[in-house]
Amino acid sequence: MQGKRVSKYKVEFDRTGKMKVPAALYASESLKIEDSAIRQLLDAAALTGVRKVIGTPDLHHGYGVPIGSVVALEGTICPAAVGYDINCGMRLLTTPLERGDVDVVEMTQSLRRDIPLGEGKSNVRMNKNDFRLVLEKGVSALREIKRKDHRVWEGFNLDETHADMQAIEEHGSMDGDTAAVSERAFERGISQLATLGGGNHFIEIQVVERVLDEKIGERFGLHPNQIVVMIHSGSRGLGHEIGGHYMRISKQKTRDSSPNPSLTYLPLDDREAQRYIKAMHAAANFAFVNRHLMAALVRKNFRHEFGDIAMPTVYDVPHNMAKLETHGGEDYWVHRKGATRAFDAARMKDTPYADVGQPVLIPGSMGTASYVLVGTPTADESLFSVNHGAGRTMSRTAATGRRPGWGKRRREKRQEAAISDSDFKRAMRGIHLVCADKRSIKEEAPQAYKDIDEVIETVVGADLAVAVARLKPLAVLKG
DNA sequence: ATGTGC
Numbered sequence: 001m002q003g004k005r006v007s008k009y010k011v012e013f014d015r016t017g018k019m020k021v022p023a024a025l026y027a028s029e030s031l032k033i034e035d036s037a038i039r040q041l042l043d044a045a046a047l048t049g050v051r052k053v054i055g056t057p058d059l060h061h062g063y064g065v066p067i068g069s070v071v072a073l074e075g076t077i078c079p080a081a082v083g084y085d086i087n088c089g090m091r092l093l094t095t096p097l098e099r100g101d102v103d104v105v106e107m108t109q110s111l112r113r114d115i116p117l118g119e120g121k122s123n124v125r126m127n128k129n130d131f132r133l134v135l136e137k138g139v140s141a142l143r144e145i146k147r148k149d150h151r152v153w154e155g156f157n158l159d160e161t162h163a164d165m166q167a168i169e170e171h172g173s174m175d176g177d178t179a180a181v182s183e184r185a186f187e188r189g190i191s192q193l194a195t196l197g198g199g200n201h202f203i204e205i206q207v208v209e210r211v212l213d214e215k216i217g218e219r220f221g222l223h224p225n226q227i228v229v230m231i232h233s234g235s236r237g238l239g240h241e242i243g244g245h246y247m248r249i250s251k252q253k254t255r256d257s258s259p260n261p262s263l264t265y266l267p268l269d270d271r272e273a274q275r276y277i278k279a280m281h282a283a284a285n286f287a288f289v290n291r292h293l294m295a296a297l298v299r300k301n302f303r304h305e306f307g308d309i310a311m312p313t314v315y316d317v318p319h320n321m322a323k324l325e326t327h328g329g330e331d332y333w334v335h336r337k338g339a340t341r342a343f344d345a346a347r348m349k350d351t352p353y354a355d356v357g358q359p360v361l362i363p364g365s366m367g368t369a370s371y372v373l374v375g376t377p378t379a380d381e382s383l384f385s386v387n388h389g390a391g392r393t394m395s396r397t398a399a400t401g402r403r404p405g406w407g408k409r410r411r412e413k414r415q416e417a418a419i420s421d422s423d424f425k426r427a428m429r430g431i432h433l434v435c436a437d438k439r440s441i442k443e444e445a446p447q448a449y450k451d452i453d454e455v456i457e458t459v460v461g462a463d464l465a466v467a468v469a470r471l472k473p474l475a476v477l478k479g
Numbered sequence: 480a481t482g483t484g485c
Contacts, residue, residue, distance in 0.1 A: 197480075
């Protein structure tokens with residue numbers, strides 16, 4: 001695509017055609033970004049109310065808006081720029097344990113017994129009033145629910161909820177409204193709390209391989225050879241239903257004034273825009289609680305094995321969310337889709353990280369490293385945002401060799417899988433893998449993703465964040 | 480991402 005490289009790590013796209021603002025893409029020359037994703041990014045620069053459009057180094061094709069993008073709007077909101085998995089995000093727990101202390105095969109097995117993996121799974125079946133409270137208040141609802149009365153809460157020790165809330169973006173509680181959530185979404189969600197989901201979602205037992213910034217590493221409670229646990233999950237069927245619902249409504253309303261039929265928006269003065277915001281917050285609350293409950297189950301299993309050890313939350317950070325933020329004196333709805341907020345110290349007031357900046361959690365693909373970084377003041381040019389992962393290089397269907405629409409085309413010959421069994425095994429050597437669906441696991445093969453180290457090089461080289469630690473997976477649970 | 484969809 002046309003676009004001029006202005007530095008080793010940044011490409012700029014001038015206004016052309018219907019674009020209302022220029023766009024910027026952070027990516028080194030070696031990171032190949034697909035043309036279709038760039039075209040989607042430039043289309044986003046034509047949205048009504050657009051003020052800023054940024055692509056991060058894991059940019060790839062998504063529905064309407066590319067994954068890995070940041071879109072700032074004024075007076076409008078865009079459900080497709082948040083995506084289907086509202087408040088998909090990361091949580092990192094530390095332990096006082098060292099590599100060698102943990103039998104990861106055994107630990108993975110016991111986690112699997114407690115946490116359902118894969119699509120369509122259920123776990124905590126809540127009553128309607130309690131679930132409504134979760135959607136409206138998020139993690140803080142857990143302090144109000146009378147858990148002793150319900151068998152579903154057996155095994156969940158939530159004594160650390162207050163401490164955890166300090167280390168969750170928005171304290172894990174946004175202003176949600178059940179009235180904006182369809183009955184269908186509500187019914188899908190009510191039994192799905194404390195489930196991992198599928199796709200790229202995972203729980204990993206990792207070891208801190210290298211601390212790259214000792215002072216901040218120590219501040220985050222990280223040291224070499226330490227065992228940590230990373231959780232990647234979202235709002236499951238509930239968020240998917242809400243995202244899809246409001247994408248359909250925005251398509252009905254603004255199709256004619258939008259860049260294309262899958263990239264539509266809602267004016268903020270429209271009642272449906274206000275309902276979307278409340279429903280998005282409800283889904284965000286669900287996802288915060290979902291990760292929080294899985295963290296409780298992780299703690300339960302570690303403590304069963306190792307006694308009453310401390311397992312604090314370093315941070316819990318969404319990477320699919322729209323938020324009203326002030327940048328350069330202007331108020332924007334900042335949409336991050338597959339992009340992680342990376343606030344500097346000044347923007348972390350009233351959090352435990354007001355002195356250092358926000359912990360930023362970026363997972364690699366399955367079987368490769370993950371990174372912990374910290375926000376920096378120089379990230380103002382990306383609206384304090386970085387990528388959310390390695391980014392795909394291969395579609396799901398290409399990676400497995402399966403054709404899309406499997407059900408009705410069963411008789412057709414399979415395409416040749418781009419990734420052979422032996423290549424997959426080699427990439428996963430030394431890592432214990434437990435997954436719900438063996439047939440589709442190659443969708444998540446390391447070979448289907450970009451090199452996480454190259455992606456991080458761009459983020460750090462462009463001064464969007466500072467690297468703090470590199471984590472290596474020992475065991476991974478997948479959907 | 481998702482009880483992979485009309």
